[in-house]
Amino acid sequence: MDLDRVDEIIDNHRGEASSVIQVMLDIQTEMSWLPREALTRVNERLGVPLSRVRHIATFYKAFSLVPKGRHQVHVCLGTACHVRGAPRVLDTVEELIGLKPGETDLDLKFSLETVNCLGCCALGPVIEIDGKTHGNVSTGKTEDVLSGYE
Amino acid sequence: MTPLRTPEELAAYRQRLADDRPADRPCVSICAGAGCLASGAGEVIAAFETELAARGLEADVDTRGTGCPGFCQRGPVVVLHPEGTCYLQVKPEDVPEIVTSSIQGGQVVTRLLYEDPVTGERAVHENDIPFYRHQERTLLEHNIRIDSRSIDDYLAIGGYSALEKALFDMGPEEVLEEVKKSNIRGRGGAGFPAGRKWEGSRNAKDEPRYVIVNADEGDPGAFMDRALLEGNPHSILEGLIIGGYTIGAREGYVYVRQEYPLAVTNVTLAIRQAEEYGLLGEDILGSGFDFRVMVHKGAGAFVCGESTALMTSLEGRVGEPRPKYVRSNVKGLWGKPTVLNNVETWANVPLIVNRGADWFTGIGTEGSTGTKIFSLVGKIVNTGLVEVPMGMPLKDIIYEIGGGIPGGKKFKAVQTGGPSGGCLPEELLHLEVGFDELTEAGSMMGSGGMIVMDEDNCMVDVARYFIDFLTEESCGKCVPCREGLRQMHRILSNICEGKGREGDIETLEDLSEVAMEASLCALGKSAPNPFLSTLRYFRDEYEAHITEKRCPALSCKALVSYYIDPDKCRGCLICMKKCPSQGIEGVRKQIHVIDQEKCDACGVCFEVCPSRYDAVVKISGEPVPDPLPEEERMIVKVAGDE
Amino acid sequence: MSDLRMRIDGREVTATEGMSVLEAARGAGISIPTLCYHEALEPHGGCRLCIVELDFGDWTQLVVSCVYPARADLVVRTRSEKIDRLRRTILELLLAHAPDSEPLRELAEEYGADRNRFEQEASFCIHCGLCVRYCAEVKKKDAIGFIDRGIRKEIAFLPEIAARECEDCKECFPLCPTSYLQAAWVLLDAQAFGA
Numbered sequence: 002m003d004l005d006r007v008d009e010i011i012d013n014h015r016g017e018a019s020s021v022i023q024v025m026l027d028i029q030t031e032m033s034w035l036p037r038e039a040l041t042r043v044n045e046r047l048g049v050p051l052s053r054v055r056h057i058a059t060f061y062k063a064f065s066l067v068p069k070g071r072h073q074v075h076v077c078l079g080t081a082c083h084v085r086g087a088p089r090v091l092d093t094v095e096e097l098i099g100l101k102p103g104e105t106d107l108d109l110k111f112s113l114e115t116v117n118c119l120g121c122c123a124l125g126p127v128i129e130i131d132g133k134t135h136g137n138v139s140t141g142k143t144e145d146v147l148s149g150y151e
Numbered sequence: 152m153t154p155l156r157t158p159e160e161l162a163a164y165r166q167r168l169a170d171d172r173p174a175d176r177p178c179v180s181i182c183a184g185a186g187c188l189a190s191g192a193g194e195v196i197a198a199f200e201t202e203l204a205a206r207g208l209e210a211d212v213d214t215r216g217t218g219c220p221g222f223c224q225r226g227p228v229v230v231l232h233p234e235g236t237c238y239l240q241v242k243p244e245d246v247p248e249i250v251t252s253s254i255q256g257g258q259v260v261t262r263l264l265y266e267d268p269v270t271g272e273r274a275v276h277e278n279d280i281p282f283y284r285h286q287e288r289t290l291l292e293h294n295i296r297i298d299s300r301s302i303d304d305y306l307a308i309g310g311y312s313a314l315e316k317a318l319f320d321m322g323p324e325e326v327l328e329e330v331k332k333s334n335i336r337g338r339g340g341a342g343f344p345a346g347r348k349w350e351g352s353r354n355a356k357d358e359p360r361y362v363i364v365n366a367d368e369g370d371p372g373a374f375m376d377r378a379l380l381e382g383n384p385h386s387i388l389e390g391l392i393i394g395g396y397t398i399g400a401r402e403g404y405v406y407v408r409q410e411y412p413l414a415v416t417n418v419t420l421a422i423r424q425a426e427e428y429g430l431l432g433e434d435i436l437g438s439g440f441d442f443r444v445m446v447h448k449g450a451g452a453f454v455c456g457e458s459t460a461l462m463t464s465l466e467g468r469v470g471e472p473r474p475k476y477v478r479s480n481v482k483g484l485w486g487k488p489t490v491l492n493n494v495e496t497w498a499n500v501p502l503i504v505n506r507g508a509d510w511f512t513g514i515g516t517e518g519s520t521g522t523k524i525f526s527l528v529g530k531i532v533n534t535g536l537v538e539v540p541m542g543m544p545l546k547d548i549i550y551e552i553g554g555g556i557p558g559g560k561k562f563k564a565v566q567t568g569g570p571s572g573g574c575l576p577e578e579l580l581h582l583e584v585g586f587d588e589l590t591e592a593g594s595m596m597g598s599g600g601m602i603v604m605d606e607d608n609c610m611v612d613v614a615r616y617f618i619d620f621l622t623e624e625s626c627g628k629c630v631p632c633r634e635g636l637r638q639m640h641r642i643l644s645n646i647c648e649g650k651g652r653e654g655d656i657e658t659l660e661d662l663s664e665v666a667m668e669a670s671l672c673a674l675g676k677s678a679p680n681p682f683l684s685t686l687r688y689f690r691d692e693y694e695a696h697i698t699e700k701r702c703p704a705l706s707c708k709a710l711v712s713y714y715i716d717p718d719k720c721r722g723c724l725i726c727m728k729k730c731p732s733q734g735i736e737g738v739r740k741q742i743h744v745i746d747q748e749k750c751d752a753c754g755v756c757f758e759v760c761p762s763r764y765d766a767v768v769k770i771s772g773e774p775v776p777d778p779l780p781e782e783e784r785m786i787v788k789v790a791g792d793e
Numbered sequence: 794m795s796d797l798r799m800r801i802d803g804r805e806v807t808a809t810e811g812m813s814v815l816e817a818a819r820g821a822g823i824s825i826p827t828l829c830y831h832e833a834l835e836p837h838g839g840c841r842l843c844i845v846e847l848d849f850g851d852w853t854q855l856v857v858s859c860v861y862p863a864r865a866d867l868v869v870r871t872r873s874e875k876i877d878r879l880r881r882t883i884l885e886l887l888l889a890h891a892p893d894s895e896p897l898r899e900l901a902e903e904y905g906a907d908r909n910r911f912e913q914e915a916s917f918c919i920h921c922g923l924c925v926r927y928c929a930e931v932k933k934k935d936a937i938g939f940i941d942r943g944i945r946k947e948i949a950f951l952p953e954i955a956a957r958e959c960e961d962c963k964e965c966f967p968l969c970p971t972s973y974l975q976a977a978w979v980l981l982d983a984q985a986f987g988a
Contacts, residue, residue, distance in 0.1 A: 019467040026409060026448055050929070051951055052938025053468065059940040060469040060626075062451030063409055079371035080566065080602045081528035083616050089708075089753055096731055116410070117453070117620070120185040120374035122526065123223035123534035127189070134189035140755045141729055452942070469942070474838050474860040627920065627939075627946035629839050634886035637944045638911050658910075665882045668855050668875075669841040 006031065007039045011046045018047045022057060025064060034065045070105045070112035072150045074098070075129040079118030082125035086139065090126045091115065093143040111150070154429025157437045158315050168307045177212040177254060178232040179203075180295050181241075184219025184378055185413070186535075187226035191242065192216070195227045198243035202250045212254060215304075218294035218382015221536035222282055225265070230277065230295050237277045238263035268532075268554070285551045287514065287522050288538045290498050294382035299417050302424040305385040311430055313501035317393045318438040321504070326397045327353060330500065332508035334520045339365055339456070339493025340569070340597050341673065342519075342586035348490055351480040353398040355488035360400040363484065363491040364391055365461060366407035366414065369453040370569030371620065373600035375524040375536050376494035380407065380414035383498070384421035388444065390500030392431065395442045398490055403442065406461055408449040419446050453570075453624035457672050458483075458491045460626065471628045472672035493598065495524060515541030519585035519596075529566075529602040532557050539584075546580040549603060560605040563704075564688070568597030570617045570624075571677035573684025574610060593684040595677070609706035610689040611696050615643035617681035625674065632675030635666045639682065648709040651697035656686065701772025708752045711771045715756075717742045717779050719766035722786050726756035726767060742784040747775055799867040808863040815843050815858040818871060825858055825871050826880065826900055828887070828970050829921035834930050836860045837922055840887075842880055842900070846870040855879075877904055885910040891917040891971035918948055918973040924965035934958045937965070948974070950981045 010027045014020035021043060028039050035058055044051045058064045076091045091102075100106055100113040121127050124136025128146055135146045155161045181187075181196045196216050203209045222228055225239035231253055238249065238260065245263060252258040264273040265280045274280045277295075297304035305311070317326045331346030352360055364387055368376040379387060391403045405418050422444050425431040433441045447465055454460045455470040462484045464470035483489025499521060503511050512520045519541035525548065528534050532554030539548060545565060549555065556562050564574040567584075573594030575582065582588055586596045604613065622636040639662050642655050663679030670676045686693060695701045702710040715726070715735075720742045727735040727743055734750045737743030745756065757767040797808045801818050808817035813836060818825050828840040838860040845858045848868040855876075858869075870876070884897065884906035891897055892908045894917070901908055920939075925948060928937050936954040940947055950959070959978070966974055 019465070021467040022450055022464065023448060026450055049467070050935035050938075051954065052925075052929070052935040055949075055951070056469050056939050057450075060452060060942045064450065080570075080600065080616070081372040081534070083371075084529045084602060084604050084608050084613070092753060093731060093755075117369065118371040118374065119189075120377050120411075121189040121223070122372055122374070122528035123186050123226065124189055125528070136189055139758055140753055141759050469939075474857065476856065476861050622944060625943040627941075627943040628837075630841050630883050630886055630919070633920070633943060633946070634889070635882075637914075638886065638889075641912065661878075661882055665879055665886075669844050669857075669879050669883065671838055671841070671857075 004038060004042055007042045008046070011043065016046060018049050021047050021049045021054065022061070025054070025057060029064050033069045034067060067105065068109065070109045072111050072131055074111055074113050074147075075116045075119070076102075076113070077117075077119045077121075077125065077127040077129070078115045079122065079125070081118075081122035082127055085125045087126040089140050090128070090138055090143055093140045094128070094147065097144060097147055152427050154427065154432075155436060156429060158319055161311065161315060161436060165306055165309075168303055172307060175233045178215055179212065179254070180215045180217045180230045180232060182219055182226060182228040182295065183216035184223070184226075184294075184381060185374065186219065186223035187228060190226040190240075192227035194243045195229065195241050195246065198246035199250075202246050203254075206250065206255075208250070208254070215298045217297060218299045219291075219378040219536060220277070220295040221286075221288075221291055221378070221538070222280075222533070223535040224533045228295070229263075232296075235276045237265065237275070237280065239265055282533045282535065282537075282552055282554070285547065286538050287540045289502055289514075289522050290379065290386075290495065290524060291382075291536060291538045293386070294378065297383065299382050299384060300420055302385060302421065302428060305383070309505075310385050310501075311389055313504035314389050314392055314396075314430065315436065317396060317504050318436060318440060323353070323397045323399070326393060326504060329508045330397070330503060333503045333511040334508075335496065335499055335503065335511065336519065336586055337493055338495035338499075338523065338598065340595075342596055345492055345496055348480045348492070349394065349398050351478060352400075352488040352490045355481045357481075357487055358399075359402065359487055360398055361484045361487060361489040362391055362395045362398065362400045362403040363461070363465070363489060364403070364405040364407075364497055365456065365458070365491055365493045366405055366411075366418075367449045367456045367461060368408065368411075368494070368598065369456050369624075370598050370600045372528050372602050373526045373569060373598050375526050375599055377411050377414055378524075378536055379494050379498050380411065381417050384414075384418040385425070386501060387494055387497045388418070388421050388425055388431075390497035391444065392425075392435070392442055393500050393504060394490060394492070394497065396440050398488070400490070401441050401443070403444045404447050404465060404484075405444060406447045406449055406455070406465060408451070410451065415446065415448060422446065452626070453620075454626045454672070454674050457674055460672065461491065462489065469626070471626045472674075474671065495599075516583065516585050518587050523584070523596070523599055525584075525599045525601045527553050527601050527603070530556055530560065530605040530608070531603040541585050542583045544580070545575065545582050545584060548584070548601065549580070553603065556603065556605050558605075560607065562603070563606050563608055564604045564610065564613075564685075566594075566602040566604065566613065566681075567600065568595035568680070569600050570620045571595070571674065571680050572597045572600070573680045574604070574613060574688065575684070576688040579688075593687055594680070607704055607706060609647070609702050609704035610685040610692045611643065611702075612647055612704075612706055614682045614685045615640070615647050618643055618678070621674065621678045625678075629669075629671040629675060631665045631669040632671070632678060635662045635670075635675075636678055638662055639666075639679070643682070646693065646696045647702075647707045649696070649700040649707075651693075651700075653697070655697060656693060659686075695772070699772050703771070705769050705771050707771075711752055711769055712747065712775045713750060713752060713754070713757055714745055714747075714768055714770070714775045714778075715743050716766045716768050717784075719764050720786070721764050721766070723761065723764070725759050725761065729755050729759045731755060737784075740786050742779060742786060744778040744784070797863055797865045799863060799865065799869065801869040802871050810863075812863040813859055814845060814856070814861045814863050814867065814869055817863040818845075818858065818869070823871060826903075827859060828896065828919065829923065830859045831923055831927070831968065834923070834926045837926065840883070840919070840921055842883055844876060844879055846873055846876060880904050881906045887919045890914045890919050891973070894919075894971040896970045916947065916973065917971045917976075919971060920946060920948075921970060923968040923970075924948060924974050927965050927968055932958075932962065932964065934962075948977060950977065952981060955981060 105112040229238040336342040459473040460470040722740040760767040806821040836859040843858045881904040888908040889911040
């Protein structure tokens with residue numbers, strides 16, 4: 002845990018209490034989760050009560066209190082994808098990688114999340130893996146999309 | 152860049168830009184919006200750069216990754232300037248031919264032009280394509296013309312001239328009058344008149360005052376704000392600065408969701424550029440007006456699109472709404488007068504200032520002036536962003552611009568207004584889209600999502616989907632929303648799973664009343680809309696689910712069954728191999744049978760069965776026919792089979 | 794501070810500037826049910842039971858009285874068929890969490906709420922937030938807070954602070970309208986400090 006880096010992030014936001022969410026987002030982006038020591042540091046440096054830091058960390062969807070897998074699988078459940086069959090695609094993904102949304106497997110290979118709209122509605126249903134968008138995914142095609150990630 | 156200190160310096164700089172870039176200079180514009188990037192626009196841009204460099208043309212022809220022009224369905228979209236030739240679904244391998252034929256040879260590559268699906272006619276320019284022809288694109292038209300990361304591009308098309316006009320020719324009172332006269336209503340949801348909101352803040356005694364861009368676009372299936380932020384961030388910034396000037400604010404915020412990383416990057420860059428140019432910061436263009444803008448990233452909570460929750464979030468707290476008995480334009484961020492408007496509202500401000508309120512009210516209807524961008528998605532031929540004058544009938548948007556329903560399917564409903572909007576049936580397709588018209592019909596304008604559904608979509612499932620979404624996104628502060636939606640979701644799920652009971656509809660109606668009347672914020676108050684509107688127009692579907700355990704759209708998984716029609720199955724093994732539950736018995740050249748015990752109705756067999764056989768049948772509310780006895784499953788060879 | 798005159802349930806009531814409608818009513822001895830209100834705390838507006846109707850002559854408006862500011866000449870109704878119906882459903886929703894809570898049962902009786910209308914929920918916290926707000930606003934300890942949101946929202950102690958502060962305080966316990974808070978404490982005590 003690099004607490005110096007956390008301090009730098011806090012300094013970048015001039016240590017203002019109102020920037021607590023921005024600070025936590027930067028930590029999340031950098032470390033892909035929010036380690037406990039980092040949150041304690043945020044609490045100490047910004048003077049924001051730990052209870053509030055913890056509520057923020059669990060209220061907003063961007064934050065994770067556990068480490069994430071090497072490959073982030075995002076299944077879009079936006080309305081356009083939904084009406085084009087995304088729930089069935091999600092079922093198939095869950096079956097294939099053995100995870101429910103919000104879960105990460107033990108060897109930290111995949112993390113599965115659902116998202117509300119990726120803005121690529123023309124391509125729905127859409128799965129995004131590590132930032133790469135796979136469009137027009139049907140249940141039959143899901144396996145092909147997921148293969149090739151190690 | 153030394154900051155521009157006077158309007159004259161700005162004018163001189165703008166002139167220099169014009170001299171440097173003659174109108175006839177060749178330029179390749181490639182949409183680099185999210186949809187086109189997902190379809191491979193990044194590779195197309197790279198291919199153009201490589202190809203032009205290889206032919207020594209890079210000094211004469213510009214390549215520009217631009218914002219989204221809206222036609223996501225046919226992306227990546229490429230437009231060649233100055234001719235305005237529009238190529239669709241361009242692939243990297245098409246690039247050498249485009250350079251040779253069009254850029255060097257002045258010829259059109261016909262196969263890449265839009266082809267009318269009915270007449271087969273080709274369209275050379277954007278405006279010849281029906282998708283664009285019926286639109287009125289005052290906001291989106293610039294997206295394909297500018298590199299969104301270049302303030303010079305924005306200045307070259309007249310950017311920041313409205314700010315200059317506001318600061319030096321008009322003054323705050325006149326700007327306010329113009330905005331009020333334009334009668335522009337908020338594009339984010341409630342449709343509150345922006346001018347009145349501004350006036351309330353300007354007249355509030357308290358200081359400091361704040362202006363905020365609400366770019367926490369969270370409606371699933373809506374991405375118009377994203378397109379504007381990514382494609383033309385300076386237009387929003389210019390609107391915001393004018394707003395700040397008008398109400399007497401010195402600080403503004405852009406609250407943008409972090410799920411839009413490109414939007415965050417582009418708007419942050421735009422702010423830095425505007426500061427460098429002296430268009431933001433102290434004493435803007437020598438006017439004496441100081442203004443600065445901060446970016447705040449939203450951390451993923453739909454409820455933060457609600458104004459008080461957004462402000463709470465800006466203050467560094469969880470985004471729980473506050474009671475609104477004193478309006479936020481009087482008591483908002485940090486308890487101070489705050490004007491919060493949506494991205495699209497702010498983007499309209501420079502147009503209103505430049506072209507005048509009369510021009511603006513000349514577009515649209517009396518109650519709903521101007522244009523509105525809709526994101527037209529779902530079961531529609533042309534998915535994309537469409538900007539139309541308010542008052543255009545739904546059917547024109549869906550059929551003339553959207554090209555109708557794909558696959559010969561029948562239209563069932565269009566859902567407008569985001570998760571807490573409503574579903575409108577076929578008999579309301581004549582409805583003219585406007586704030587009041589949509590509300591009267593039980594839906595709303597919202598931020599402009601328009602999701603088209605066909606006969607395969609179950610309206611109970613759609614209601615369940617939205618209530619599920621809102622339950623997930625409820626902040627949990629007040630009981631009617633948190634507990635009411637929890638129960639509504641449970642009942643709707645039960646109905647979709649065939650566990651609906653007599654009295655469920657009445658309970659849902661009771662819960663709807665409590666949510667609408669007693670919830671703390673707009674999320675809860677409008678949450679029952681998806682249920683109420685589908686009940687109003689599709690009550691028979693609810694009743695079929697509850698009393699007959701039948702899903703008329705053959706959509707609800709728990710209520711559908713699949714079987715293989717023995718007369719059609721050719722024993723090809725495809726469905727058997729693809730079935731994730733190993734639920735299909737069969738050997739080559741024998742009729743396959745679905746084991747109903749193992750089947751979890753995923754529908755893969757239905758999807759993969761070759762269309763020439765079409766042997767998998769989907770049913771609901773009726774018993775599955777008994778399978779053939781094993782000894783009768785051998786397929787007798789039919790003449791013509793391979 | 795100037796005096797404001799308003800009418801509540803047909804009675805002339807005097808309030809002071811800065812008061813809420815609820816406080817004005819209570820000051821005049823008019824009872825409005827609440828579950829998340831406490832005079833020592835900032836109003837929360839979460840349970841919505843204190844909903845009342847304002848009569849403006851031509852139109853009426855439902856507002857939540859604990860957060861609605863008292864104003865001169867307001868005409869307030871604290872009971873009506875509609876208000877009672879809303880309160881009844883709210884109570885039924887809460888009874889799904891805490892069917893045995895004494896204050897809830899009393900109100901259920903008054904409003905005819907059916908404690909079995911909705912399927913029972915696992916947690917008997919009704920999210921009034923009294924414990925959380927009391928600990929933050931009065932005790933300034935922040936030893937307990939909310940986590941998560943929506944239907945997954947819960948109260949939770951912060952073990953490191955609770956270990957230090959709570960044993961001798963426990964002032965929040967009697968505030969809890971259900972007995973959930975004690976249960977949460979017992980659990981924490983067992984896990985963290987070894988009962």
